Amino acid sequence: MSQTFKIRKGHDIKLIGGAPKTDLGRITASTYAVTPLDFPGITPKLAVKAGTQVKAGDTLFFDKDRPEVKICSPVSGEVAEVKRGAKRKILAVLILADSETTYADHGAFGFSGATREAAAAHFSATGVGAFITSRPYGVAAGMSEKPRAIFVNGIQSGPLSGDLAYQLEGKEKSIATALKALKLMTEGTVYVSHDADRAPIEALQSLDATHITFSGKHPKGLVGTQIAQTAPLNKGEIVWTVNAIDLPTIGAAFETGEYRPEYRVTVAGSKAMNAGYATALQGVSLTSFVSANVNTDNTRLIAGDVLTGTKIEKDDFLSFGRTQLTAIPEGNKTEFFGWVLPGFGKFSMNRAFWSWLFPNREYDLDTNMHGEERAFVVTGEYEKFIPMDIFPQQLLRSILIGDIEKMEQLGIYEVVPEDFALAEVACTSKLPLQEIVRKGLNDLRKEMI
Amino acid sequence: MKFVQNIFDQTRPLVEKDGKRNIFYPLHNAIETMAFVPDHTAHSGAHVRDAIDLKRTMVTVIFAMVPALLFGMWNIGRLHFGAFGEESTLIDNVIFGAMKLLPLIIVTYAAGLGVEIYFSWKRNHPVNEGFLVSGLLIPMIMPVDIPLWMVAVSTIFAVLIGKEVFGGTGMNLLNPALTARAFAFFAYPTWMSGDKVWINTTSADGGQLVDGYSGATALGDLATTVGQGLGNPSTETVMAQFGPEGTYSLMNAFLGLIPGSIGETSAALILLGGLFLVFKGVGSWRIMVSFFIGGFVMAAIFNAFAVNEFMGLNPLHQLMLGGFMFGMVFMATDPVSAAQTTTGKLIYGFLAGFFGIMIRVFNPAYPEGIMLAILFMNVMAPLIDHYVVEANVKRRAKRLANA
Numbered sequence: 091m092s093q094t095f096k097i098r099k100g101h102d103i104k105l106i107g108g109a110p111k112t113d114l115g116r117i118t119a120s121t122y123a124v125t126p127l128d129f130p131g132i133t134p135k136l137a138v139k140a141g142t143q144v145k146a147g148d149t150l151f152f153d154k155d156r157p158e159v160k161i162c163s164p165v166s167g168e169v170a171e172v173k174r175g176a177k178r179k180i181l182a183v184l185i186l187a188d189s190e191t192t193y194a195d196h197g198a199f200g201f202s203g204a205t206r207e208a209a210a211a212h213f214s215a216t217g218v219g220a221f222i223t224s225r226p227y228g229v230a231a232g233m234s235e236k237p238r239a240i241f242v243n244g245i246q247s248g249p250l251s252g253d254l255a256y257q258l259e260g261k262e263k264s265i266a267t268a269l270k271a272l273k274l275m276t277e278g279t280v281y282v283s284h285d286a287d288r289a290p291i292e293a294l295q296s297l298d299a300t301h302i303t304f305s306g307k308h309p310k311g312l313v314g315t316q317i318a319q320t321a322p323l324n325k326g327e328i329v330w331t332v333n334a335i336d337l338p339t340i341g342a343a344f345e346t347g348e349y350r351p352e353y354r355v356t357v358a359g360s361k362a363m364n365a366g367y368a369t370a371l372q373g374v375s376l377t378s379f380v381s382a383n384v385n386t387d388n389t390r391l392i393a394g395d396v397l398t399g400t401k402i403e404k405d406d407f408l409s410f411g412r413t414q415l416t417a418i419p420e421g422n423k424t425e426f427f428g429w430v431l432p433g434f435g436k437f438s439m440n441r442a443f444w445s446w447l448f449p450n451r452e453y454d455l456d457t458n459m460h461g462e463e464r465a466f467v468v469t470g471e472y473e474k475f476i477p478m479d480i481f482p483q484q485l486l487r488s489i490l491i492g493d494i495e496k497m498e499q500l501g502i503y504e505v506v507p508e509d510f511a512l513a514e515v516a517c518t519s520k521l522p523l524q525e526i527v528r529k530g531l532n533d534l535r536k537e538m539i
Numbered sequence: 540m541k542f543v544q545n546i547f548d549q550t551r552p553l554v555e556k557d558g559k560r561n562i563f564y565p566l567h568n569a570i571e572t573m574a575f576v577p578d579h580t581a582h583s584g585a586h587v588r589d590a591i592d593l594k595r596t597m598v599t600v601i602f603a604m605v606p607a608l609l610f611g612m613w614n615i616g617r618l619h620f621g622a623f624g625e626e627s628t629l630i631d632n633v634i635f636g637a638m639k640l641l642p643l644i645i646v647t648y649a650a651g652l653g654v655e656i657y658f659s660w661k662r663n664h665p666v667n668e669g670f671l672v673s674g675l676l677i678p679m680i681m682p683v684d685i686p687l688w689m690v691a692v693s694t695i696f697a698v699l700i701g702k703e704v705f706g707g708t709g710m711n712l713l714n715p716a717l718t719a720r721a722f723a724f725f726a727y728p729t730w731m732s733g734d735k736v737w738i739n740t741t742s743a744d745g746g747q748l749v750d751g752y753s754g755a756t757a758l759g760d761l762a763t764t765v766g767q768g769l770g771n772p773s774t775e776t777v778m779a780q781f782g783p784e785g786t787y788s789l790m791n792a793f794l795g796l797i798p799g800s801i802g803e804t805s806a807a808l809i810l811l812g813g814l815f816l817v818f819k820g821v822g823s824w825r826i827m828v829s830f831f832i833g834g835f836v837m838a839a840i841f842n843a844f845a846v847n848e849f850m851g852l853n854p855l856h857q858l859m860l861g862g863f864m865f866g867m868v869f870m871a872t873d874p875v876s877a878a879q880t881t882t883g884k885l886i887y888g889f890l891a892g893f894f895g896i897m898i899r900v901f902n903p904a905y906p907e908g909i910m911l912a913i914l915f916m917n918v919m920a921p922l923i924d925h926y927v928v929e930a931n932v933k934r935r936a937k938r939l940a941n942a
Contacts, residue, residue: 103587249587324939396586418587421580424544428576429594436590440820442599443590457580461592462572462665465709468596469879470823479935481880484928499932507584514585518596519709524584 092301094286095319099477100307101439101512103249105396105418106452109358111256112366114383117355119375122165123407124150125182128400129220130528131229131535132159134180142169147194147217147349150183155539156232158210161410162217162349164373166192182407185373196347201270209274210234216343221336221411225317225329227531228506237330239278239321242269244294244334245285245304247311248395250416252356252367255291257335257413259354262293264341265334269297271344272332282334283316294334309477314509318478323504335413353413360454361389361417370408376415377405384417390457392416397511398524421458429461439475439516464519472513472523478504482513486523489530494537502530547571565659569666597668599821603812604675604802604869610795611802612636615683618738618798624749639739640801643678643690650691651677654698658707667708669715669875670698676716676869679802680862680910682736685723689730693723713917714876717910724907732906734759737798756798757787757860762903764848774848781852792859803865806858813868822872825881826888830867833892834858841900849900863895866909871916878920880927887923891916 126134133154138144145166153159167187175181196215199208210233213219222240224231231237246254258265273280279300284290286305295301302320304310313331323329332340339351351372358365364383380386381404392399393409396416400409408415428436433443437453445451472482480501488496507524514523547567554564571577573594581588616632627635651670659666677694701718702711724731734755740748753760757780764774780786791797795805803809816822838854845851858864871877871891878887891913898908905911 105587322938324935324942326939327942390580390586392586399586401586416586422578424575424578426543426575427573428590429573429592430598433590437587438590440589440591442595442819442821445590455587457586457588458576459579459581459588460576460590461588461594462577462579464593464667465707467593467669467709467875469874469877470881470884473881479931481928481931483879484924499935500928501931501935511585515587516589516591518589518591518593520588520592522583 092284092303093320094303094305095310095316097304097306097308097310097315097319097477099473100309100475101516102247102308103396103437103455103515104450104452105249105358105360106454107358107360107362107365107417108250109252109356109365109367111253112364114357114364114366114368117368117370117374117376117379117408119378120187121170121375121407122163122167122185122187122371122373123182123375124161124163124185124373124410125407126151126161126180127182128410129161129230131227131532132161134161136172136180136183138169138172138183140169140171143167144169144185145192145194147196149217150185151180153230153232156234158214158233159219159230160214160217161220162194164349164351164371193348193350196343198347199271199344201344204274206274209271212344213271213275213340216347217349218336218340218343221332221340223331225314225323225331225506226503227535228508229535231330235328235330237276237278238323238327240272240276240280240330240332241313241316242272242280242282242294242297242299242332242334242337243311243313243316244283244291245311245316246335247285247308248397248414249308250356250358250414251311251395252354252358252414253288254285254334255289256367257354257356258291258293258338261338261341262296264339264345265293265337266297266341267344268332268337268341269299271340272330273299276330281316281320283313285310291334309475309509309512312508314504314506315477318504322479322501325498325503327503333411336411355408355412356414357383357417358414359392359417361385361419362415372408372410374408375405376402376408380404384415388420388422389417390420392418396455397515398508419454419456421456423458425458440471459520461518461520463521466519466521468518471516471518472510475512475516476509478509480504482510482523485530486521486526489526489533492533494534497530497534502527502534506531543574547574562660565656565664565666569656569659572665593668594671596821597671599819600672600816600869601675603815603819603822604672604679606808606811607795607802607805607865608640608675608679609633610805610808611679612640614795614804615639615739615801617796619740622738622740622748622752622754623742623746625746639683640678642687643681643685643801644675646687646691647677647694648674650694651698654695654703655707658703662707664707669702669708673697673715673719677719680716680720680800680865681723682731683739683801684736685727685730689723689727690719693719693726696722709875711875712921713914714870714873717870717914717917720907720910721914724910732759737800754798756906757781757792758899758903758906760787761849761852761860762906765903767847769845769847769851771848778848781856787860789853789856789859792856797860800862800865803862806864809864809868813864816868816872822868823874823877823884823888825884826872826877827867829885829888830871830892831858833889833894834863834867834896835892836889837893837896841896849903857896861899862907862909863892866895866913867892870910870913876917876920878923878927880924883920883923883927886927887916887920890919
């Protein structure tokens with residue numbers, strides 16, 4: 091039977107603008123884009139150039155060091171442009187979509203008598219391997235890795251996160267197929283996590299795996315928390331993580347051999363004129379959808395949630411691996427003596443403002459920093475939001491001074507940037523914790539490879 | 540508010556990088572960010588942020604200090620008029636106290652912020668808020684009659700050597716306010732101890748001190764009993780003052796109606812500030828509670844094995860005297876110089892309180908053992924943290940070995 095863990099350290103940030111189960115229709119556009127920037131730890135090498143005709147599921151670029159890590163095109167069409175930045179860094183591959191999508195056929199996967207090698211090859215060829223994240227480092231998984239365990243994260247607990255049951259509706263069959271495929275990839279355990287505070291998701295409950303259940307506060311929905319509670323990652327070990335929302339795409343690739351990264355995307359936030367769910371392919375241009383559904387006047391548009399999402403512009407594309415769009419006001423305005431006032435209406439996770447009297451209030455938060463960056467002063471603050479057996483501030487300091495040995499000792503293998511997101515929100519000194527952790531992981535990875 | 544913003548906008552070009560008055564940029568920035576929370580938006584990581592910042596944290600501490608500060612102000616006047624046997628009203632006392640205290644506060648802020656601003660300009664970073672608290676703490680732990688220039692020199696020493704040489708706010712090893720006091724204590728001992736400095740006895744109209752006037756503090760008087768043995772008749776007059784009817788009775792000590800450093804006397808109001816800090820989540824209750832327990836345990840041990848009246852004093856009474864409560868609430872809890880780990884805080888607080896009482900009683904020449912004990916534990920805090928963190932490291936290594 092499944093084990094239940096209660097997460098006491100953390101906080102649920104309540105925002106206005108949650109998504110009702112309204113269908114906002116399909117996001118369509120003629121241009122699509124895939125950006126290497128969405129894949130930390132990948133040195134992109136192009137497989138196409140401007141003018142190349144691609145089918146959905148054809149490789150656009152792959153990792154220079156691990157060629158089996160392939161990023162594929164979500165649609166068929168012509169590569170319109172390869173956008174480059176400083177030092178010819180690849181920023182995005184733009185594709186002009188055909189009116190009728192044709193798919194690269196990698197063939198249905200034969201499960202009977204299948205080997206790990208065959209499954210790995212199929213993951214790689216169809217491009218769905220990119221949905222697997224590898225820990226430590228939090229990068230796209232290399233297929234030659236031998237993961238100790240695979241965690242399928244079936245909890246969405248971030249601010250304004252969507253209803254996973256609704257987002258997975260009608261995809262039960264491919265979810266089961268995906269799990270079968272994942273099981274081929276490890277000799278260890280495959281865990282599937284469940285949210286005890288929401289209605290159980292039948293498609294996940296019925297999977298043949300080790301079930302773990304979490305209740306309590308965010309970050310219960312971060313797979314890092316789930317790993318730390320079940321079996322913390324040790325040096326030298328590898329764990330793979332997959333978001334349950336990506337299972338249907340993986341499953342479909344194994345059933346049909348086709349790459350169809352289609353999602354029911356949550357649209358939320360106080361600046362969303364129409365909140366709800368829209369159906370979209372990964373990488374689709376958001377220009378027309380955003381202008382129709384979001385109030386773009388002084389708005390921060392985020393692919394993902396407000397804690398870990400990436401900032402996008404109104405004419406950007408749906409980022410890889412993101413199934414939530416959040417629109418909140420920009421906070422580019424000053425506030426007269428804001429730090430002295432009692433702050434009855436201010437969002438704060440500690441009692442220094444009197445708003446603690448109203449714990450259930452939903453806030454219309456903007457992106458203001460509410461202060462300038464400072465050195466570490468306050469102690470014991472991050473611990474309240476990171477339910478792991480680590481010393482966050484000491485770990486951050488070891489990263490800042492670049493002491494690899496200390497980082498290892500203090501447990502950097504157990505964390506990825508998102509695990510520090512809540513602490514970053516709470517940080518009195520306004521330090522960029524996620525950026526620091528990413529830097530630490532990159533330094534470490536460079537040292538190890 | 541628009542016109543205030545305009546003033547900042549108009550003066551900004553003068554102080555910016557190529558402006559004529561660039562040295563004032565940190566000051567300009569400090570005042571501007573104080574008046575207006577800046578319009579900076581999140582550019583990396585989380586897109587929303589908690590409303591709290593260091594200014595809020597520091598101003599919360601200042602609010603917590605206000606009751607003890609106001610009481611100290613009133614007490615300066617009360618003790619002064621009392622020394623001459625004159626009647627005085629609440630207003631008289633407060634006005635007299637303010638005349639003495641405000642110059643101290645102004646000089647401390649001017650001296651300390653001057654150094655801070657210079658370093659901000661040199662290092663090209665904004666002025667940190669830490670000194671807002673230190674600058675108010677320093678006058679509160681000084682005797683009323685200390686010359687202003689000594690306060691200025693002590694403050695400059697503390698900010699320079701106690702803080703800036705380590706890299707500024709957040710990097711310091713020692714509590715800056717206590718560093719200032721320790722400097723004054725060792726550099727100008729005659730102005731920092733004895734029985735002349737705690738009560739202002741300069742009379743404008745040639746008044747005479749009342750008969751039997753003593754300007755000593757409770758701890759100063761207690762120190763005279765050392766070496767006399769327990770129950771010696773010669774200590775009777777001194778110890779009578781600690782009885783229920785005496786000047787230093789437990790009640791008087793708790794309320795703060797005794798001579799001492801300006802802000803440290805009222806245990807009741809300091810505790811009120813402490814509760815406020817704990818409630819607001821700004822002060823560490825772990826440090827405060829363990830500090831109190833540490834002091835109590837030491838005082839109880841002394842009490843049980845007393846060989847003189849100082850050791851024999853009721854433990855609770857012992858803790859209400861001198862800077863114990865003030866040190867517990869406002870000094871030991873400084874997050875930068877205290878231990879930083881949860882377990883470390885408990886050990887650090889306990890030992891600081893324990894050693895504080897030990898130094899005070901064993902060496903009556905240093906009645907302010909609390910100050911020295913906290914400074915000592917400031918130095919030891921990284922060591923405590925090291926062992927706490929090391930335990931975590933070992934736990935992790937063990938898990939790896941068993942995996």
